[in-house]
Amino acid sequence: MAIVTCRQLGYRYRDEDSSRAFALHGVNLELEQGLFYAVLGSTGSGKSTLLQHFNGIYQPSEGEIQVLDVTFQAGQKKKGLKELRSRVGLVFQFPEQQLFEETVEKDLMFGPIQFGKSKEAAREAASKALAEVGLSRELLERSPFELSGGQIRKVAIATVLASEPELIVLDEPTATLDPVSRHELIELLQELRRKEGRTVVMVTHRLDEVFCAADRFVLMKEGTITFTGTRQELLESPERLAEAGIVEPQMMTLALEASRRTGLPVAEMPCELDDWAEWLMNHSGLASGQSGQPAHASDPDDDNRTALGQPAAHEPIAEEEQAGELRPAGTGEEG
Amino acid sequence: MIRMEQIAFHYPKREALFENLSLHIEKGQWVSIVGPNGAGKSTLAKLINGLLSPAAGQIQVDGLPVTREHVDEVRKKVGYLFQNPDNQFIATTVRDDIAFGLENRAIPREEMLDRIQEVAVELQIADWLDRHPASLSGGQKQRVAIAGLLVLQPDIMIWDEATSMLDERSKQAMMEQLKELHQNRNMTILSVTHDAEEILASERAIVIKNGQVAADMTPLELFEQEELAYECKLMPPFALALSMAMKKKGCRIAPVQDERELVNAIWPS
Amino acid sequence: MQTRMIMGRYVEGDSWIHRLDPRAKLGAMVLFLVAVILASRGLELSILTAFAVVVLLSSRIPFTRYIRAAKPLWPLMAFMFIFYTLFEHGGDIWLQWGSFRITSEGVLLGLFAAWRMFLLISFTSILTFTTTPIALNLGLESALKPLSIVGVSAQSWTMMITISLRFIPTIFQEAEKLLKAQASRGADYQDLKLMDKAKMVLTLMVPVTVGAFRRAEELVMAMEARGYVLDAPRTSLRTLTWRAADTLFLLLFVIMLSVMIVL
Structure with missing residues (x-):
């Protein structure tokens, strides 16, 4: 089942200088439920802009995007998106810079409370989210500013997990982390997708770190999507990587x-x-x-064993083929 | 070139970070500083150009003691590149930013213009001279920052996680820059980094752990000590990890650093 | 948004006023301010306005931009007009209602007060419209230099301005990202009531301040590492050159002021 569908999606920054008119243009994309997507592209390729459409932070200037049961169309401004945002968790770059409460627990409870949970339920969600990212309960009472780099990043991701989103979208979650923490974080995302069946979309510019972990790869360049497909398909078209400015793993x-x-x-x-x-x-x-x-x-x-031609999470082949048919029309043809 | 003798250091109200640390670095050497989180890699680097001062012990740079009287002289010899490209871009245009260090050294305006032009051509940033930092990418900003240091003609370069915020392409370009500085300018390079490829390109890896120099060896030896490397939060590049795994399984193969070498080792042509 | 924050109110152009030395423009603004304060009669204000219009037009920036520049102060002007109208008495009585009177003189004074303020704001905009922030900063530095005799460090002031110019856009970007992150966690600024909006801005202050401090710490180190020592002698890449046109421009204002005084 498609969880996100973009049709000819375009986005133009409001009062920006006209030199780079569109941050996104003619984007067709379909995201299947329960898969791990890696979105790759160099600086200014529009990947962050695309992500921010997934929970209505940005709304289209062209075309439309459907996320779960909400459809955003160009020219209409939607408000009151709490419901959607509780189901689509968006983690911005350097999430640790967005923590603001005195304790980890309060920060974790912020989202659930905003989404209408009781204090008790929010507290429960907080400790569950912390466990999900593999951190000990002892951290709940600590100040976020006392934690190590890798820990604080995980807490920041947990603040979004606390609302139990079906779709988790992360903008360069591994940036500035050391290689070991980076590896652990990707494993964590894989767990979320494998055990809990959540859909994960992650932006990165390092293909090597997600090459074996992700099920689908989306390449972006100058506001358009230049490739969508499986690892197998990516292996068949290495030239797409060079074109998008991505280093081949x-x-x-x-x-x-x-x-x-x-x-x-x-x-x-x-x-x-x-x-x-x-x-x-x-x-x-x-x-x-x-x-x-x-x-x-x-x-x-x-x-x-997993082979390069297989999806990362040992799925039945039938499901894999079905997903393959629903690939967006524009695959590999734009540029 | 750099001598640190029996250094002790602690941040105010914290436990001692270094108690008795000694370190010598030869002129023209390219050294990677690695270690677990919080081991004080960055602190060590900052002691060298006097941004921090030790509680005990002596530091010498090119024969000059790093003390209050000489710190200005020392800083002329040491270029320090920080992690966040945004936090070291002081002026509102590229040209003014490169000029910043020259202005501080009271270089006459005519000479300043010449030197800026020269370094801008060398680092291929001449086209951006009038741009505002907000219009540059992270990699571009870091290149401007390097220009701002090179224009001061230092003998030593310290890179403090300077590539960790950059994308892969920019990081590779930065590494080429390091190789260039090392080979053509015989610059002494000290780099605090987690990047395996950069570490492997350097000549010497120094592990800082528990307030000490815990190990001092070639980068390859560091990655071969898997536990130590893991403790320093390092992961070997795929080709190296693979050749080491094959060796462990009884295959006679030397550790290789990149996948081309690996292919040549497996299928000699 | 971003371009506006980078360039301040600067309007690109190549008129003779754009090319003037910022010090000349600063001096001229001071003279104009004195003239506006001295102008108390309709005739003087009219001459001053005519003079201002000629100068403004020669900057080749659309006239409406100058008028719009005073827009934020319209409520203040309206208040001044009403204040004078109600409380200054003299001349003919136009309206009387108990002890409450509106007189011709009150209205006139009110008009003059609003007029002066409008003139001052619109005209002085020419300084920021035709001077880049960098040039303006340099002009300020050399204008403040004489103050070093009394122990005020012009260099530290201008360094402060430079750094603000450099980092205000960055801090705004960070704050914007925080707002978006908050919205994603269910607290959408746009959906909130006024009280909650205020509360939310307060919670934003924590990460923004922490971020700014962390940034400042690193910035200071980066500056020191490149040899910056406060108030040590330094040279400057940018220099100001005083040309004949600058003297002429200033002279124009001196003449204008003299005429005002003689009248």
Whole structure:
């Protein structure tokens, strides 16, 4: 089921200098429920502007966007969007700079209370959200300003999770984090999508960090969408990455090169590091020739592995195909 | 070039950060400073140009003690690049911002104009000289900040997480810049960073932990000590991680730094 | 929005007034202010207005912009007019109602007061309309220089202005982002009642202030690292050059003021 649908969506900043008239233009996009989307693009590609349409912070100057059961059309200004905003959580860049209460708990309760929950229910939501991001309850009484960089970022994301949104939208949540915290954060988002079935949309300019985690990839350039598709489709069109100013992940370069050398399709290649090590040893002759240890013997449990051609979360194939059909019309053709 | 002897330091009302830290850095060396969060990497960098002062111990830069009398001289030799490009852009145009350091050094106007022009051409920012910082991207601002330091002709560059707010493309461009400074200008470089590729491009990795220099080795050795690297919140690039994983599984392969090398190692052509 | 915050009220142009030294313009504004204060009769005000119109037109900025510049002060002008009308008495009585009187002199004085204020605001806008913030700042610095004798640091004042010019847009952007983040968490500024709006602006102050302080701390370090020492001698990339036109411009105002005094 589509949870967000954009049709010819365009956005123009009100009194901006006319040099860059449209921040978004002719955007067609459909987001399926329960998937992890990575939106990639360089500075000024319009990715932040697009995100802010998902809960009505920005409303279209052209075309329309439907989010859940609310439709925004160009020329109409909608107000009273509390209901929608409780279902679509938007996390802005550097969310930690947006914390303002004395304690973590109060900050976490702010959203639920605004959305009409009782104090008790809000308190419960607060501790649940904190647990969801994997932080201990002890932090509830602390001031947000005492926490470490990675912790404070997680708390800030929890402030949005506290309202239990169906769709979670994050604008560069990993920016300025160290690599380990970044990795943990992506795992957390994957959990939210896998265990709780939430839809996650995340903006980043680092494809390598989401390459194995995301189900769908959206590339943006100068206010338009230049590509939407699965990892498999992305692997088939590396030129789209260069065009959008995105650095190709090392894993992708390796997979393409390996496919050239071995003649095997990239779809069969693995995602995980250990699987890759074995795959390479099995397919290059390097292992058997030089170490004498049969590499494939170490892990018989082949069924549980994720391959590059598969969605990240072990979905049934049927669902995957269905989702594929609903891809937006403009896939890969605009620029 | 840089000598720190038995440094002690603590922030007001906090526990001691360093108790007895010593460190020597040779002229022309490119050093990465790494360590867990809160280990004091940034503090260490700020001690070198006198932005902070140690409670005990001595710091020398190019033979000059970093003390009140000499701090001005020391700062002439040390260019310091901060993390947030916005917080080091002082003026309202690129040209005025590059001029800021020259103005502080009371350089005559004619010479200022020449030097600004020179550095602007070198860093390819001549087209932006009259632009306002708000109209530049993060990467562009950081390039302007580098120009503002290079125009002062320092011998040492300190980068304090200078690339962490930038997108991948800008980060790669910044790394090229570092290589250039290192090779062509023989500049001494000290970089506080979490970026694996940047660390691997440097010559020496110094791990600051528990108020001490906990390890001092080549970047590759650091990544091979997986636990220590993880503790410093570092992750190896995919190709390096992969070659190390293959080695662990009994494959005879040397650690490689990028995927091209890996491909060549696996399928020698 | 952004361009407006960056450039202040500057209107791009290339008239002779745009090219004048900011110090000449500052001096002229002071002279004009004196003239407005001295002008108490209709004749003087008329001459002054005619003079102002000629100068304003020569800036080649649409005349309506100057008129609009006084718009925020219309309520004040109206108040002054009513005040004089009600409480100044003299001349013919036009209306009487108990002890309450409206006289010809009261109306006239009220008109004059509003007129003077309008003239002053509209005319002095020429300074900010034709001078970039950078140039204005430089002009201020050299105008304030004599004050260093009495211990006022012109440099620290102008550095303060430079930094404000640089960071006010950034701080506004941050505040705007915070408002959006609040709206996303259910507190939409637009939907709130007046009291709640005020409350919300207060909660915004916390992150904005914390952010500004953190920024200031780093900024100070960045300035120090590049060799800035308060009140140490420094040179300036931007210099002001006084031309004949500047002397002429100032002279024009001196003559105008002399005429006012003689009259």
